[in-house]
Amino acid sequence: MPAYNRRLPLPAYAPIHDMPLFTVLRGFTVWMLVTPVLMVLAAWLQWDTASASVWQGLLETVLPEYTFTSLWLCALVAIGVVSIGSVGAAAVSLFEFPGRRTLAWLMLLPLAMPAYVVAYAYTDFLQYSGPLQNWLRSHTGWQGALWPDVRSTWGAAVVLSLSLYPYVYLLCRSALSERAPQLMEAARLLGASLPRRIFRVALPLARPAIAAGLALAMMETLADFGVSSYFGVQTFSTGIYKAWLVMDNRVAAAQVSTFLLLLVAVVLWSEYRAQSRLRFVTRRGASRTNESQAFRLQGWRAALAFVLCVLPVLLGFVCPLLIMGHALWVGSQQQVLPWTAFVGWFWNSLRLGGMSAVLAVGLALVLAHGVRTRPTWWRRLSTQLAGLGYAVPGVVIVVGLLLPLSWLQQRWPDSGAGYWLTATLLGLTWAYMVRFIAVALQSVQSGYSRISLSADESARMLGSSGRDVFWRVHWPLLRPAAASALLLVWVDVMKELPATLVLRPFNTDTLAVMAYQLARDERLGEAALPSLALVIAGLLPVLLMAKAQTPRSKA
Numbered sequence: 001m002p003a004y005n006r007r008l009p010l011p012a013y014a015p016i017h018d019m020p021l022f023t024v025l026r027g028f029t030v031w032m033l034v035t036p037v038l039m040v041l042a043a044w045l046q047w048d049t050a051s052a053s054v055w056q057g058l059l060e061t062v063l064p065e066y067t068f069t070s071l072w073l074c075a076l077v078a079i080g081v082v083s084i085g086s087v088g089a090a091a092v093s094l095f096e097f098p099g100r101r102t103l104a105w106l107m108l109l110p111l112a113m114p115a116y117v118v119a120y121a122y123t124d125f126l127q128y129s130g131p132l133q134n135w136l137r138s139h140t141g142w143q144g145a146l147w148p149d150v151r152s153t154w155g156a157a158v159v160l161s162l163s164l165y166p167y168v169y170l171l172c173r174s175a176l177s178e179r180a181p182q183l184m185e186a187a188r189l190l191g192a193s194l195p196r197r198i199f200r201v202a203l204p205l206a207r208p209a210i211a212a213g214l215a216l217a218m219m220e221t222l223a224d225f226g227v228s229s230y231f232g233v234q235t236f237s238t239g240i241y242k243a244w245l246v247m248d249n250r251v252a253a254a255q256v257s258t259f260l261l262l263l264v265a266v267v268l269w270s271e272y273r274a275q276s277r278l279r280f281v282t283r284r285g286a287s288r289t290n291e292s293q294a295f296r297l298q299g300w301r302a303a304l305a306f307v308l309c310v311l312p313v314l315l316g317f318v319c320p321l322l323i324m325g326h327a328l329w330v331g332s333q334q335q336v337l338p339w340t341a342f343v344g345w346f347w348n349s350l351r352l353g354g355m356s357a358v359l360a361v362g363l364a365l366v367l368a369h370g371v372r373t374r375p376t377w378w379r380r381l382s383t384q385l386a387g388l389g390y391a392v393p394g395v396v397i398v399v400g401l402l403l404p405l406s407w408l409q410q411r412w413p414d415s416g417a418g419y420w421l422t423a424t425l426l427g428l429t430w431a432y433m434v435r436f437i438a439v440a441l442q443s444v445q446s447g448y449s450r451i452s453l454s455a456d457e458s459a460r461m462l463g464s465s466g467r468d469v470f471w472r473v474h475w476p477l478l479r480p481a482a483a484s485a486l487l488l489v490w491v492d493v494m495k496e497l498p499a500t501l502v503l504r505p506f507n508t509d510t511l512a513v514m515a516y517q518l519a520r521d522e523r524l525g526e527a528a529l530p531s532l533a534l535v536i537a538g539l540l541p542v543l544l545m546a547k548a549q550t551p552r553s554k555a
Helices: 002-007 020-046 049-060 063-094 100-106 115-126 131-140 153-189 194-223 226-231 236-246 250-281 300-334 339-373 377-391 394-411 417-422 426-449 453-461 466-495 498-503 511-520 524-553
Strands: none
Touching (some): 020 250, 020 377, 020 394, 020 426, 063 153, 063 194, 063 236, 063 250, 063 300, 115 153, 115 300, 153 194, 226 511, 300 524, 339 377, 339 426, 339 524, 377 426, 394 417, 394 426, 394 498, 426 466, 453 466
């Protein structure tokens, strides 16, 4: 892209991004997306005796527990997502067995199931008073608890592993599908056995993809609030929420947030390195020939591969869906479900998601178009900074927004800043933009990468203005990417919990918030209604992703 600017003189027309309105909009967008993180870091500038006392108290009480629990949870989830995701990806990419093509996209379904919904389902089903333990005690005569309480660190790790393994599965499957069959065929012709071809050829090829998917899963684990809060696991996310709203200590919340940001930065750096190696590994190779087909499994080996692929789908999607559906049916028999309130929750989620998605896609188009037409170092850097918000946990973004608000309220009590950020949709929309604009930006930039620069050059030679180039050349080709970005952001906003829980105005309850509050109050029959609605909404982008992956999965 920089070569394009060196080869051609400055454009004779005024590009859209050089217009004053768009220049101001771009600068304001970058400032808006980076400010919450900077405000969290700026909390250390207020260091004084009181802050030192708070910091000493944190070190002596909760901080070691938060650190150990968060790292231990990440380690358990890492083992789970790598085991499930890499085994499933290797099975559907390297082997042929009955049901392989169907399982290749079915393994994506847990992405549609929010992790906290899986936690609600399994807690009700597996707890001491749940139907499974009651049935076993009544039919076997056993007494007491038959297994440890699911509301624990290991229970949270299992739930998060079942929900997040598709990150590893998607990237690992893509890496293996690119070149592994050809290289394994070459190894077979050289006399290598099947285990040697798997462990010496396929797995080293997929190692960068596994590392990249693992980093994404770790960021989601560190950002998780719903599962950790519901299970009572003392992680950084729950500690920040407790410090701000329960202890009413903004300094403690900000300082704990910086530790969480440090962990996220380490994971983000690891993901960046993994993605760099992944781009080398997945460089386009030769197309798959008839001689490099997947290895056909038969007998017990085919049955084992089928079980290893179908088990995560059953545990991560089908079983929670059936449990919540049963809870909804039982709840409807015992009491009248709040259908009228549900319509309001659904409308609030739909409205917030749609408004945020449109705004995110519009801002992503502004940022991506500026980099496309004049990719200076500042535009590229500012765009990358704007996209870092997805790696920042929602609870940290909340602290970053409310922290300067408390400063303003103390200094200028009559400023009205608190009203605009907490009593209207402004603060909530701001948090959504910081958290999810990276999703829209990635889709739009991917769409721009498929538009040849020669199209811009041809339009310029024909005398088109900057506005005409965008609307008549770029936009028709960007529509599919923009539509995908709109759908992805829409669903992500509907499922967002911590930011919505804290920043929502009065009488603006959403499906995610009510599912969390009803499940916390042990009203699972009522919580199943918004939970299932979120699952249905989450199926749309997953099916879209499965459709996009289908051509690659063909043998």
